[in-house]
Amino acid sequence: MMLSRRALSFQGPTFSLRRAAAVRALSSRASAILSELDIPTTATEVPGVYDGAWKGSGEILESKCPTTGEVLAHVQSATPQEVQQTLEKSREAHKTIRTMPAPKRGEVLRQVREALAAKRDVLGALVSLEMGKIKTEGVGEVQEFVDICDYGVGLSRMMNGRVVASERPGHTIYELPNPLGVVGVLTAFNFPVAVYGWNFSLSFAAGNATVWKPSPSTPLCGIAVTRIIAGVLERNGIPGAASSLLAGGKDVGLGIVNSEDVPLVSFTGSEAVGREVGKAVQGRFGKTILELGGNNASIVMSDADLSMALPAIYFGAVGTAGQRCTTTRRLYVHRDIAPRVLEELTRLYGTVRVGDPLDGRTLLGPLHTAQAVSTYGAAVDRLRSSGAEILTGGERYNDGALSGGHFVKPTIAVPKNPQPSSASEIWRTETFAPILNVAVFDELEQAIEWNNSVPQGLSSSLWTRDIRNVGRWLGPEGSDTGIVNVNVGTSGAEIGAAFGGNKSTGWGRESGGDAWKQYVRWSACTVNFSDAAPLAQGVDFSG
């Protein structure tokens, strides 16, 4: 299994035991962003643990800018004792918020929304600086958090249970949601802000305390967001541990995953790590929300409007430098239009502006780590050695200005064998980089079969103007992914619908839809208002 960004989120290869030099000398580019977000720029080490107070006496994490290689900060992670203390504080915080009326919690979320929106631009810049995605996408990610706060505010007035008709006279059955307690959220580097937002807003509206372990390579995003939320909690007299932060690597993750005090663990990461998280949490009868691998296909029919399809495929495959779990990794094109699609797509790839993600003109930033560049290289080597045709890309950018960062060329490849089952590694593996594999098909059924023949099941998209194709695509013989689009690319989902995938993607659902129902414990409550106590099903136990 290749090391993707998802594994990084848990295992933390960026760990460094080295102590920082006495004073941090930051570029003005970095220090302007950090100081606007109240992250200390002169201290040698930045505390990465928050449970109402800032601390961290564990190993030191290094936050590194993927564009320049500059070390942005040394962050103090949590020791095992600090993990346990934080979980204890979170349990206490839960006791305060569980009895608040839900709409009052909604009011706090509204204030979090306002505080985040006020910092949208600079927080988006921090995402670009630390993760490497381009500014418009960094800001878009903060917008996603703002949107889900709005959603949580509304939800706080409609997390409704049900009244069920009882078969017994004078009886009523209520299905009631109550808070769970402490919710653990383990996020990945590629969405270092929004994915915590999806979880926190629902979890808080439902009355839980939330404990966040961000990716060890994006701790500053975790610190900046937590500072903003902490300010709002403090103004409202709510304990800070209602939204705790535990910067750290694998041990910190395991501390949360194995804790009996965390009834729900929401994990975004690799299939390999997700399998272990799933087993560990299931082993103690906890609940999980898993968001694992994506290996998403776009299918282009011969009647598709290519003026819409091509830019969407270009964004889906090249946007975020191929580091979304919803990135388009497979393209199935109908034979009649294949030459034109490939020619125009290759031309579009040739126009991509690569560079500093903080520069408003840039469309392609770096990969997040050097390890990701090796993963990209290995995937390209495998394509070449198996006889694939590389239409464009296939190598890193080595020119002067880009040499300090992890820049790779977006790649379009036509593998020799279009069948996902026979050329299994190429088609069935998620490579977290901008590589698009293409195959040509004749019938929609064949393309749907290919779409469904990989282990992952996150997102897919069909381009057509024929309503009959849409019916097949959305129906029982259609796409088996959790997100199934028509004339919309595979990435860029809105927050209103449930987000998540089937099969090895983990079956988890976050954000909108019915996702909130996982953040509560449900009780079926039968209440007898009568003067008799009859048994259900007419059972007579009077002897």
Ligand code: UN1
């Ligand atoms: C992810 O890549 O982990 O649909 C999340 C999208 C975004 C979220 C992606 N709204 O592409």
